[in-house]
Amino acid sequence: MNPIHRILVGIVTFGLFAGMATSLAFGAGQSAAHTKPAAAAEEGPPEKTLGSRNAPIVMEVFSDYSCPMCKSFYLGAVRRLLESYIPEGKVYLIHRDFPLRGVIGHEHSREAANYANAAACIGKFREVDSALYERQEVWTRDGSVDATVAAVLTPREMKQVRALVASGKMDSYIESDYNLGSSKGVRSTPTIYITAHGKTDVLPGNLSYALLKRYIDEQLQ
Amino acid sequence: MTVGRVVLGAIFVYAAYTKLRSSYLLFAMAIDAYKVLPEAAAVAVARVLPWLELALGLALIAGVWLRVTTTAATALLAVFFTAMVHAYQPDLKEGQQISCGCFGLGEPISGWTLARDGTLLAVSLALTIGAFWMARRKRKSLISSASAVPAGAPLAEKS
Numbered sequence A: 001m002n003p004i005h006r007i008l009v010g011i012v013t014f015g016l017f018a019g020m021a022t023s024l025a026f027g028a029g030q031s032a033a034h035t036k037p038a039a040a041a042e043e044g045p046p047e048k049t050l051g052s053r054n055a056p057i058v059m060e061v062f063s064d065y066s067c068p069m070c071k072s073f074y075l076g077a078v079r080r081l082l083e084s085y086i087p088e089g090k091v092y093l094i095h096r097d098f099p100l101r102g103v104i105g106h107e108h109s110r111e112a113a114n115y116a117n118a119a120a121c122i123g124k125f126r127e128v129d130s131a132l133y134e135r136q137e138v139w140t141r142d143g144s145v146d147a148t149v150a151a152v153l154t155p156r157e158m159k160q161v162r163a164l165v166a167s168g169k170m171d172s173y174i175e176s177d178y179n180l181g182s183s184k185g186v187r188s189t190p191t192i193y194i195t196a197h198g199k200t201d202v203l204p205g206n207l208s209y210a211l212l213k214r215y216i217d218e219q220l221q
Numbered sequence B: 001m002t003v004g005r006v007v008l009g010a011i012f013v014y015a016a017y018t019k020l021r022s023s024y025l026l027f028a029m030a031i032d033a034y035k036v037l038p039e040a041a042a043v044a045v046a047r048v049l050p051w052l053e054l055a056l057g058l059a060l061i062a063g064v065w066l067r068v069t070t071t072a073a074t075a076l077l078a079v080f081f082t083a084m085v086h087a088y089q090p091d092l093k094e095g096q097q098i099s100c101g102c103f104g105l106g107e108p109i110s111g112w113t114l115a116r117d118g119t120l121l122a123v124s125l126a127l128t129i130g131a132f133w134m135a136r137r138k139r140k141s142l143i144s145s146a147s148a149v150p151a152g153a154p155l156a157e158k159s
Helices: A003-032 A068-083 A109-121 A125-134 A136-142 A145-150 A155-167 A170-184 A209-220 B002-020 B024-033 B039-062 B066-087 B111-148
Strands: A057-063 A091-097 A191-196 A199-203 B099-101 B104-108
Touching (some): A057 A068, A068 A091, A068 A125, A068 A209, A091 A109, A091 A170, A109 A125, A109 A145, A109 A155, A109 A170, A125 A136, A125 A145, A136 A145, A145 A155, A155 A170, A170 A191, A199 B024, A209 B024, A209 B039, B002 B039, B002 B066, B002 B111, B039 B066, B066 B111
Parallel strands (some): A057 A091
Antiparallel strands (some): A057 A191, A191 A199, B099 B104
């Protein structure tokens, strides 16, 4: 190897390791400054969340109620998190609406998001969130969002929800979530951000709950 | 040839770094998302692959065992590229776009990532061919040098 090539190799190697060392040191500094429970994500209506805000792990999920994979994620992961990690104050889940536009089969996504946000305003987000995913195949086909929500709320609660939906105020929450997702680079659903120890990563939507559980357990140690 | 292998080696080292700085379980989830390996295998690959990338990268930069390292790099990139092509779904909005996983999570497979990784594969393949060609040329040169000196011929005397 001639001297010029040796110098080139040396420069590249030094640059690589210097860059990694700097990044690790900077990252460690950031992590050290964020030892308190993660709160990396901004929140919309305060009730559109599941769990305790003081949880050490935060999952921010950009979702479309019409999306089959979002339903799979809800049934396969969120439901199971609701059985343990969320009520135990270990995971804080934030739902963000990201109704996909111009996609066949998603004509009622925004309406569903409207009802979910309205339900969140009266403290019934969890029930409506669950109902919308469970009966996704029905209301995406025949547009029966109102009936789906009414099945899990009392008449009085449903009256409040309908009034909120009709007011048009829920649109601003949905747009806020959508714009937040767009600014973060969200292009498909579900897009899941998980924050632990001050560091945020993106999880695949079709994740295995077993691997997610192992990851959460690892982060909680 | 040197510039190519140093750059390729640096990319491998960087790819290893992006995976090693986070929990291996995140990378395992990215591999599992491709749905081509059983979960246990995805975990095993997630544990081993970043270290393999690191070793390959350093070896490429150092220029040692070039035929082995360039062949291994090409094989690895070919596997990645094939998996990405298989998983690529252009314009997919409904359902998660599979994360490339090449340099950490959060980068969905796209035309750009395919072009990038395809280029790396082409470069690696060229380096592999170059490494074998150079080795062959060196061997021929050695044989030629050996045959130019008749057997039993006296060595030149020192003056």
